[in-house]
Amino acid sequence: MAETIFKRWSQELTLAGAGILFLLPLFEIQPKTYLTLTIAGLAMGMLLFLVASGVSIIFGLMDVLNFAHGALFAWGAYVGFSVFQLLMKWVEADSVLKNFAVFLMAMAAAMIAVAVLGIILERVVVRRVYGNHLFQILITFGATIVLVELIRVFWGPNDEVMIVPHTFSRNWDIMDVVISKYRIICIFLGAIVYGVIQLILKKTKLGTIVRAGVEDRDMVQAMGHNIYLLFTGVFAAGAGLAALGGVAMSIFSLQVYPDMGGTYLLFAFIVVIIGGLGSVTGSLVGALIVGLSYNYVAYLVPWAAAGVNVLIMIIILLIRPTGLFQAGK
Amino acid sequence: MAEATPVQMFHMEEKRRQYRRAGSYLKICVLALFILVPFLFPSFKTVDLAVQIIIFGALVASFDILLGYTGILSFGHGMFFGMGAYCMAFLLGKYGMPSYSNLVFGFMVAAAASAILAMLISFLTLRVKAIFFAMITLAIAELAIVLATKLSGLTGGEDGISFMMPGIFSVAFSTGNFMGIEITGKIITYYFILLSCLGLFLMMLRFTHSPLGRVLQAIRDNTQRAEALGNRTFVYQSISITFGCVMAALIGCLYAMWMEYVNPESSLGVMTIMLDVLLMVIIGGMGTLYGGIIGAAFLKITQTFLPDLQSLAKDLFPEAVLLHNILERWLLLFGILFILVVIFFPKGVIGSVKDRGPRKKNVP
Numbered sequence: 001m002a003e004t005i006f007k008r009w010s011q012e013l014t015l016a017g018a019g020i021l022f023l024l025p026l027f028e029i030q031p032k033t034y035l036t037l038t039i040a041g042l043a044m045g046m047l048l049f050l051v052a053s054g055v056s057i058i059f060g061l062m063d064v065l066n067f068a069h070g071a072l073f074a075w076g077a078y079v080g081f082s083v084f085q086l087l088m089k090w091v092e093a094d095s096v097l098k099n100f101a102v103f104l105m106a107m108a109a110a111m112i113a114v115a116v117l118g119i120i121l122e123r124v125v126v127r128r129v130y131g132n133h134l135f136q137i138l139i140t141f142g143a144t145i146v147l148v149e150l151i152r153v154f155w156g157p158n159d160e161v162m163i164v165p166h167t168f169s170r171n172w173d174i175m176d177v178v179i180s181k182y183r184i185i186c187i188f189l190g191a192i193v194y195g196v197i198q199l200i201l202k203k204t205k206l207g208t209i210v211r212a213g214v215e216d217r218d219m220v221q222a223m224g225h226n227i228y229l230l231f232t233g234v235f236a237a238g239a240g241l242a243a244l245g246g247v248a249m250s251i252f253s254l255q256v257y258p259d260m261g262g263t264y265l266l267f268a269f270i271v272v273i274i275g276g277l278g279s280v281t282g283s284l285v286g287a288l289i290v291g292l293s294y295n296y297v298a299y300l301v302p303w304a305a306a307g308v309n310v311l312i313m314i315i316i317l318l319i320r321p322t323g324l325f326q327a328g329k
Numbered sequence: 330m331a332e333a334t335p336v337q338m339f340h341m342e343e344k345r346r347q348y349r350r351a352g353s354y355l356k357i358c359v360l361a362l363f364i365l366v367p368f369l370f371p372s373f374k375t376v377d378l379a380v381q382i383i384i385f386g387a388l389v390a391s392f393d394i395l396l397g398y399t400g401i402l403s404f405g406h407g408m409f410f411g412m413g414a415y416c417m418a419f420l421l422g423k424y425g426m427p428s429y430s431n432l433v434f435g436f437m438v439a440a441a442a443s444a445i446l447a448m449l450i451s452f453l454t455l456r457v458k459a460i461f462f463a464m465i466t467l468a469i470a471e472l473a474i475v476l477a478t479k480l481s482g483l484t485g486g487e488d489g490i491s492f493m494m495p496g497i498f499s500v501a502f503s504t505g506n507f508m509g510i511e512i513t514g515k516i517i518t519y520y521f522i523l524l525s526c527l528g529l530f531l532m533m534l535r536f537t538h539s540p541l542g543r544v545l546q547a548i549r550d551n552t553q554r555a556e557a558l559g560n561r562t563f564v565y566q567s568i569s570i571t572f573g574c575v576m577a578a579l580i581g582c583l584y585a586m587w588m589e590y591v592n593p594e595s596s597l598g599v600m601t602i603m604l605d606v607l608l609m610v611i612i613g614g615m616g617t618l619y620g621g622i623i624g625a626a627f628l629k630i631t632q633t634f635l636p637d638l639q640s641l642a643k644d645l646f647p648e649a650v651l652l653h654n655i656l657e658r659w660l661l662l663f664g665i666l667f668i669l670v671v672i673f674f675p676k677g678v679i680g681s682v683k684d685r686g687p688r689k690k691n692v693p
Contacts, residue, residue: 317465
């Protein structure tokens with residue numbers, strides 16, 4: 001009897017358990033602070049999702065673990081930074097419309113520039129080492145060195161304070177709960193990107209081919225689709241997502257620095273290990289778990305914040321080594 | 330005496346051929362050079378460079394056991410190196426005092442702690458996929474840096490720990506002159522490090538040429554086949570990882586003995602130590618052990634003389650801004666070199682030379 005209940009409601013039970021787990025900090029944190037932290041955690045999680053989903057899709061389809069993803073992320077942040085610098089007038093303008101326009105332009109520029117960079121990277125470097133994990137990691141690590149050094153050449157080696165459009169730096173004050181506007185924007189941004197990815201994967205022919213490629217690459221090739229073109233496209237899309245994450249994250253954390261990719265790549269790895277490599281929904285869930293727990297723990301026990309994610313990752317690896325979600329879902 | 334078996338004949342032939350190879354004489358020459366360094370170039374800068382080459386050569390060799398002989402990439406090797414260094418610093422500095430027993434104890438604690446951690450990590454990751462090892466060691470190594478920095482009460486934080494060496498290893502110790510130079514504690518430490526690294530290196534050589542090492546290479550080349558032949562790949566890989574990490578920790582102890590100082594950035598850093606080690610192992614050649622020494626010598630000499638090179642370039646070509654910029658961003662060149670070597674010479678310097686050798690003989 002009990003067994004059947006567990007079996008039938010296993011998903012709902014897991015969700016309920018997870019929900020209770022995330023309400024637990026309420027014992028220690030004031031409800032108002034808890035709400036602020038939750039919104040911050042959700043925003044951070046959505047931004048991590050942008051980075052992690054690229055790593056996850058690229059691995060799922062191409063079987064390539066892209067260590068250069070962090071460097072592409074940093075490139076995105078710097079391109080966005082440059083756009084803000086160029087259009088300083090619009091950034092400082094007191095109009096929501098202009099602020100949003102410059103924000104969208106920065107994101108578009110970053111996505112296009114980094115997608116081109118991704119295409120070059122895939123064509124010149126990564127393509128030579130398909131099928132050999134060790135060499136993929138080595139070569140993308142080498143690409144990281146080069147890309148980060150190029151950032152230092154073009155933009156200088158120092159940390160820069162990120163320029164934030166005027167509207168985004170404000171807060172809302174709802175019943176004494178301080179909510180930063182930008183965090184809400186981040187949550188929406190992540191949700192929109194997730195929706196678009198799911199739509200493309202589930203509703204278009206291209207998405208069907210990509211999903212089929214995750215299941216069985218050789219078969220897709222045998223059916224007459226140019227899998228290498230698909231690889232390049234997916235790599236570019238992943239790079240674009242990383243760039244989007246880079247712009248959004250640098251406004252979130254208010255700074256850009258050449259090595260910033262490393263930090264977030266690490267988060268992305270933890271996210272995809274938790275969520276399951278190759279799964280977009282898994283990346284979203286993993287990113288939210290990491291973002292929320294990081295914020296709660298950083299408030300309660302500041303020095304343990306970095307450790308809690310590694311701990312969650314280890315627990316997941318012990319009970320479900322392939323991650324929470326299956327590849328391709 | 331009975332007739333020798335074919336295997337024995339082969340071994341005897343190998344032994345005889347050893348004296349005819351240039352390689353074995355080259356090795357002796359390099360060793361002799363390192364022995365004579367304090368006498369030939371008594372300046373501290375050169376001796377320090379020699380120590381860096383020795384220590385990083387051995388560290389790269391231990392990394393090569395994982396990368397080249399087991400086919401597993403670990404980003405946590407710098408962490409194990411730093412663990413050894415911190416064990417030394419704790420026992421001789423922060424929580425102990427300089428004494429010979431603490432020195433020996435430091436080596437033992439470092440070996441034990443790194444063995445336990447390496448085993449835990451390998452058990453955790455290898456049952457999923459070998460590539461998880463790279464991701465998870467990266468995460469754990471970053472965590473180690475954060476903990477070493479944030480828990481400043483325990484570890485000294487960003488400032489690190491400086492400590493003194495006991496007895497004959499201490500800077501103040503001196504036994505008077507020998508062959509024109511003063512034999513100080515530093516010189517004795519130099520020879521201690523040289524001897525220890527030589528010992529560790531021979532141990533690693535023995536490990537890779539043992540039957541166990543052969544199985545490891547079989548697993549690296551074809552995991553499924555090695556498994557089908559009845560080898561428990563998981564056990565062998567864990568043994569190899571643990572061995573490599575213990576070696577790294579011991580070398581870290583030696584590094585701390587020379588520096589007499591540890592901090593998170595220089596001893597644990599992923600982007601400092603791991604970057605160097607990866608460049609060295611790729612340039613020198615994976616799966617050769619000796620390649621590490623070449624890679625370490627190349628990189629460390631470049632790094633040491635880079636400031637001189639930069640000022641030289643400024644004096645000679647004051648107008649060539651591009652040259653100055655490139656020398657300023659030398660890592661860019663190394664990154665490009667790294668990618669090119671991985672694509673075109675995946676076996677590195679030593680591997681390429683070794684491949685060249687037999688082919689030449691066949692040409693009449």
